[in-house]
Amino acid sequence: MQFSPSFQQLIDALRCLPTVGQKTAQRMALHLLERDRAGAGQLAEAIGEALEKLGHCRSCRVFTEGEICPICADSQRDDRLLCVVESPADWIAIESSGAYQGRYFLLLGRLSPLDGIGPDELKLDQLADRLDQPGIEEVILATSATIEGEATAGYVTELARARGLRVTRLAQGVPMGGELEYIDASTLSLALKGRREAES
Amino acid sequence: MQFSPSFQQLIDALRCLPTVGQKTAQRMALHLLERDRAGAGQLAEAIGEALEKLGHCRSCRVFTEGEICPICADSQRDDRLLCVVESPADWIAIESSGAYQGRYFLLLGRLSPLDGIGPDELKLDQLADRLDQPGIEEVILATSATIEGEATAGYVTELARARGLRVTRLAQGVPMGGELEYIDASTLSLALKGRREAES
CATH class of the missing domain: 1.10.8.420 (RecR Domain 1)
Known part of the structure; x- marks a missing residue:
């Protein structure tokens, strides 16, 4: 019509x-x-x-009004931790949890050689520059649990290890409220592999 | 956050x-x-x-750029039919069906005395004016099958009958693709009441 x-x-x-x-x-x-x-x-x-x-923060690439976003400008944040996430949506998820007090770096994508997205397309030299800045001790990888996410994590790990930094990944396992019978086999196998001593 | x-x-x-x-x-x-x-x-x-x-068409109250909407301005349309609908969404539904070639009038609401919406709030004097214009022979009521829709239909019926116009309503019954076992009792009872001779 x-x-x-x-x-x-x-x-x-x-x-x-x-x-x-x-x-x-x-x-x-x-x-x-x-x-x-x-x-x-x-x-x-x-x-x-x-x-x-809105543009990207010069330091972490989050959307922000000024040159530097409020989180990067916040002196209360822990300079020793740098959490590497793929997208602003992932950044929101982690920041909303309230469980993280360090700094961030947004990849704004993930490595995907088949789609022609390599380190240059993601401007990973910006990440290298960021890792060269003093103060960082631990890089926390919070990329997706997908093939591209894993590839990206691998690349970032190399960058960080080359600078003598500790590299950690988000724990994988059973989500809160997850009923075991509905959880897929790969997740269960990761959860078993990553099992910890029960707290008393 | x-x-x-x-x-x-x-x-x-x-x-x-x-x-x-x-x-x-x-x-x-x-x-x-x-x-x-x-x-x-x-x-x-x-x-x-x-x-x-976008404002309302002076004649039918559809959203339009000018004073008169394309449908009211279209001389190919049948002046003898006036379809009264509640909302622009209902108007879109009927017009999209392609089964109607007459004119429209939008009530932009429905009578609901409990909510303080009477004939004045709906500006039904505009409808009365429209019904006074020459050429209309049949008013087709396409209001919702709800209590307020029925009340509105009743009021419009009076307005139209007072001017000697024929008043019809959309047929009620089993929708296309409707499986009888899932159709509610009131609809089935309407469909039975409105049954027609089978076409050969």
Whole structure:
């Protein structure tokens, strides 16, 4: 069917959002126009502002307004720990856990030679520079448990070991609330391999 | 956790979209900033343009750029039929079916005395004016099969009958692809009541 041009344009533009198809975009467009014009205005403004102001932190590559992000600028953080994650989403997951007080470095991707993504594409020389800075003692690898994630972890491990740094990985095993009968065999085998002394 | 201000603002603004909560908004914000900056720019622009340009058609109250929407302006449409629907979403559903070639009128709501929504709040005098225009012969009620929808349909029926117009309702019954065993009793009872001679 034929919508008026601005309406159609709004629907098309909304489809750039992840998981939003034609039907959802229509529903969103109607919602914005019919029920939340104020919210729509704020959304347009927030997108514009984010695009204009947000860049990558020079040190850890997190999205931030200035040159340096609040975490890198925070003197309370532990300079000895550097957590290497693939994406901003992974960074949010770890930071939200509240269990980590060190610094970060975002790879913004992972090595995938088949897709033509090598160390140069990921600008891993930036990571090398970061590892050369004084103060770091331990590099915590928090890459995905996938083939590309493993390859990336291997590369970062070499970079770090070459500088005499300790390299650790996130523990793998049974997640909280995980019922053993539903957990896949590879996870169980990792959990067995990584078993620890029971605490008394 | 603490995001940088523009990023947090973008997440908050995205939450005005229907069905979008904190997690989805985060994912959308990251997607826009990381993977689709061009799309994000277009989205901001499309929202702004839609808010600025789109108003209601003077005749049927559909969203449109000008005074009169393309459907009302289309001389090929059947002037004798006026389909009364509640919302733009319902209008889209009927128009997308391609089975209707008449005119429309959008109520933009439904009567709900308990919520203080009466004929005045729905500006039903506009509908009365529309019904007074020459040419209309049949009013097709396409309101929801809910209590408020029925109340609204009753009111519109009175308005139309007072002007000597024929009033019809969408048929109710078993939907296409509907398996009888999963269809609720009220629908089945309506389908039985509305049964028709089998076509040979």
